[in-house]
Amino acid sequence: MLLDMKNINIAFLGNQILHDVNLNISYGEVKGLIGPNGSGKSTIVNILSGVYPPDDGDIYIDGDKFSGYSPEIVLDKGIFTLYQEPSLIPEMSITDNLFAGNYLRRLGIFCNDKKMRKKAEEVLTYFGLPISPDEKVRNLSKCEKEIIAVAKAFLKQAKLYIMDEPTAGMSCQEQQVVLQLVRNLKKSGSSVIYVTHRMEEIREVCDSLCIMRDGRVILDDRMEHVTDRCIQNLMEVTKMDTGYVSRSKLSDTVALEVLHLSKDGAYEDISFRLHKGEILGIAGAMGSGRTALLKTLFGAIKPDRGMIFVKQKKIDFMSVYDAIEQNIGYMPDDRLESGIIPDLSVLDNTVLTEVNKKKSFLKNSKKEIESFIKFVVQPGYYLSNPSQAIKYASGGNQQKTIFFRWIVSESSILLLDEPTKGIDIASKNEMYQLILEKAQEGVSFIISSSDYKELQRLCTKVLVLKHGVLEEHAFSANDLLTMG
Structure with a gap:
């Protein structure tokens, strides 16, 4: 078992946010994490990212009890989080952002700029982005920034990747690039916690599904055991009407x-x-x-x-x-x-x-x-x-x-x-x-x-x-x- 969260509780300003949450993930597993807004998904992500510790409960990574909460410690444990809003440095180039904190070096001392730039070109080509690796991040569109953040996660080679709405705002083609990345991570033996609201993506890449509501885990099971109707019922939603909206006549104004x-x-x-x-x-x-x-x-x-x-x-x-x-x-x-x-x-x-x-x-x-x-x-x-x-x-x-x-x-x-x-x-x-x-x-x-x-x-x-x-x-x- 790569990750095992047991009886996690946390409260903010007197409001109980998580109630005895249990969640685990195996090596090479892709687990979907879904739930209505305010269900506790973001809190789970923040705890696993080292933003803040739980009030109660235990977390085990590779069988060892985890102690000490900070983003740096979490990264050292091999957990990488890709947030909805990418953490990139606008004034730095794409290459520098990709390798920030993990620079390739010559003789163990000097930054190997040539090798990093070449690697950045390879990654940009892999993700289908016709952009110079010397381009400043501030000049990129929001979607381009998200793909760069995904590429950065790819280069980190972490044990556990936490992806928080990684395809939000992307075109269908771009979404498929991210989904293929998830598949590649799985093939390499890495695990992924995939937070999304898109059911079609859950079906396409996830091995298991965890549904949260009101700070509690209400379902955690293999995908083959979970029907769409079950998901809709547990999340208390009705099926979305996809019919085209037409109006017989527009206003002349x-x-x-x-x-x-x-x-x-x-x-x-x-x-x-x-x-x-x-x-x-x-x-x-x-x-x-x-x-x-x-x-x-x-x-x-x-x-x-x-x-x-x-x-x-x-x-x-x-x-x-x-x-x-x-x-x-x-x-x-x-x-x-x-x-x-x-x-x-x-x-x-x-x-x-x-x-x-x-x-x-x-x-x-x-x-x-x-x-x-x-x-x-x-x-x-x-x-x-x-x-x-x-x-x-x-x-x-x-x-x-x-x-x-x-x-x-x-x-x-x-x-x-x-x-x-x-x-x-x-x-x-x-x-x-x-x-x-x-x-x-x-x-x-x-x-x-x-x-x-x-x-x-x-x-x-x-x-x-x-x-x-x-x-x-x-x-x-x-x-x-x-x-x-």
């Missing part, structure tokens, strides 16, 4: 129009219209220009050419504040870097934009703010524990908080970049339903997603970007599936 918009090196000559109440999708692989286009529409990137019209009025965004003034909201795909303020509560993060827009709003009591949120965010959609610091919330709840921020501020145009990244099936259904309801109320959406099924389910029309160029429009579910 144009909420947003883009004419010949260009940003050198990102996208070129983009033109489209977004109608009131429309859900417009943007599909494309990493580096296609999807994220750069959304950031431009939110005022975070200034275009080199072209025009943007909001409600038929030409707007020159000088900053994101100009976009917010036009009631445009934006959910980034990198929530930790751009989406949340970690030390503020879930509640404060939710009302952040509204507080900035209405200075007098600061004078209201917390109870009035909570009432305001309950009035805007319908019952059943709101997050639990609004007074909890958001840094302690699960990744899925952090993502939903950013979404609700713009619903609270009553934005009329919402730009969503990978909106369901790191969110479980039940939360996806909640968000999908909320998007559809708000669209019926007249809110316009642009959704950039690597999940074609998501675009198929939600969008009335899809723009396809390839290398920054608009390729085609898809007007039906069949067209979209053909593109995938």
